Amino acid sequence: MILEVKDVSKVFTVERGFFKQKAQAVRALDAVSFRLEQFRTLGIVGESGSGKTTLAKIILRLVSPTQGAVAFDPARITDFRKDVQIIFQNPYNSLNAKMRILDIIAEPLRIHRLVPRKGLKEKVAALLSMVGLDRASMARYPAEFSGGQRQRICIARALATQPKFIVLDEPISSLDLTIQAQMLDLFMRLKEECRLTYIFISHNLAVVKHIADSVIVMRDGRIVEACDTQAIFTSPQNDYTRLLLEAARG
Amino acid sequence: MGHLIEVNDLRVSFGATPAVDGISFQIRENEVLVLAGESGSGKTVTALALTRILPASARIVSGSVTFRGQDLLALKEEGLAQTRGRDIAYIFQEPASFLNPVFTIGSQIMEAIILHQARTKQDARKEALALLGLVQIKEPERVFASYPHQLSGGMNQRVFTAMSLACRPKLLIADEPTTALDVTVESQIVKLLMDLKKTLGFSMLFITHNLALAKKIADRVCVMYRGKIVEEAGMPALFARPQHFHTKELIAAYEKIGKL
Numbered sequence: 388m389i390l391e392v393k394d395v396s397k398v399f400t401v402e403r404g405f406f407k408q409k410a411q412a413v414r415a416l417d418a419v420s421f422r423l424e425q426f427r428t429l430g431i432v433g434e435s436g437s438g439k440t441t442l443a444k445i446i447l448r449l450v451s452p453t454q455g456a457v458a459f460d461p462a463r464i465t466d467f468r469k470d471v472q473i474i475f476q477n478p479y480n481s482l483n484a485k486m487r488i489l490d491i492i493a494e495p496l497r498i499h500r501l502v503p504r505k506g507l508k509e510k511v512a513a514l515l516s517m518v519g520l521d522r523a524s525m526a527r528y529p530a531e532f533s534g535g536q537r538q539r540i541c542i543a544r545a546l547a548t549q550p551k552f553i554v555l556d557e558p559i560s561s562l563d564l565t566i567q568a569q570m571l572d573l574f575m576r577l578k579e580e581c582r583l584t585y586i587f588i589s590h591n592l593a594v595v596k597h598i599a600d601s602v603i604v605m606r607d608g609r610i611v612e613a614c615d616t617q618a619i620f621t622s623p624q625n626d627y628t629r630l631l632l633e634a635a636r637g
Numbered sequence: 638m639g640h641l642i643e644v645n646d647l648r649v650s651f652g653a654t655p656a657v658d659g660i661s662f663q664i665r666e667n668e669v670l671v672l673a674g675e676s677g678s679g680k681t682v683t684a685l686a687l688t689r690i691l692p693a694s695a696r697i698v699s700g701s702v703t704f705r706g707q708d709l710l711a712l713k714e715e716g717l718a719q720t721r722g723r724d725i726a727y728i729f730q731e732p733a734s735f736l737n738p739v740f741t742i743g744s745q746i747m748e749a750i751i752l753h754q755a756r757t758k759q760d761a762r763k764e765a766l767a768l769l770g771l772v773q774i775k776e777p778e779r780v781f782a783s784y785p786h787q788l789s790g791g792m793n794q795r796v797f798t799a800m801s802l803a804c805r806p807k808l809l810i811a812d813e814p815t816t817a818l819d820v821t822v823e824s825q826i827v828k829l830l831m832d833l834k835k836t837l838g839f840s841m842l843f844i845t846h847n848l849a850l851a852k853k854i855a856d857r858v859c860v861m862y863r864g865k866i867v868e869e870a871g872m873p874a875l876f877a878r879p880q881h882f883h884t885k886e887l888i889a890a891y892e893k894i895g896k897l
Contacts, residue, residue: 563846
């Protein structure tokens, strides 16, 4: 087991009114628990507002839970910021527009002092080739790339620290369907090549079906169903899961 | 010939780069034509060129767009303003970015009604509430008084649709109207558009990269690739006998992740 999420709740306080005197509590996550084995892919499915992204942020220690705990296996995850990475939904605002691709991908290498300065370019070229981009991309800026290509750059950056665990938060939702299919293949290839564990967040069950070993379905901050990927398609237990299946089937 | 709109050899360029490279198509009364293709294939530029609302960097090089006997590309701006928004209306991908954040939903729908139909305020208010009911919003009064940021993406798309239909257009151009939405909401919006088409009777130009949607709503599909229409087919036929390699790519992506 590489990750255990135990009884995690998160309450956000929304302030209202001119002097912010009226506070309103929003329960974004409500007693969420699950475990994940190493080298597996867990799909998290649910609609906007179901708490998927809040959960991802808590796992990544970008947000602290109101209650509960997230524990990574200390034998496998030794240096948290190096070993755990994220890829966000929108590649248009997760790359610094003023930085060249070389600097974008080299930044984590520099911060974690993973490669001597002379070797930086070679390492970046190798990372680019892993995600199917050529060496010449290094000298260019994010604006010169399409959405799919930008997402590849984000992946190369995430892989730079040789992570063991990657959270993919709707990583293909903003892309064309043809590009989505290519990206799914890329994620699955990289998972084998780099021996990764994934959490793959999506609102689309058809996508999760391809990549996840097990799935949890979330609604209003709660897990309404958790099982193997196959089982969710053959024998869904929850009404809401059935609704999602119906939407995906059209 | 029963064609509501006829596009002939349309060419649009950004500088020296052609974005739409000589395309022709027609849409009949009550017909749903889907333009399918990847980002950058020229779908949106085509849609915007029809009523000349292209960005300033784009230039219509040649072609004609005949709508009810008039060439919209040759028309003076004042004449076109009559057609645009009244006879030909649009809905776009991110409704919230087309709604004004500082005005209520109600006042924005009323504006569309008053602008094109010269109605009194009271009358327009009644009509706006009726439109919100038409797009199947359950509490029209509450939504009428809300601001766009207080509504979900799906709700905003319903509001945007209500606004577009305010003048009972003959042609609704829907440019990836569901791409930013969840799948469950997407199927609701698609169903809504089909319901509205049945009750109001309009033609639709529906733009998407996802053939799953084409399958649900299209009478005919034009597949665009690099500024050209590379294939045109009726609906079951496109899936049964795709000809162009890009059509095959789109179908393969649909088979893989567009459906369960």
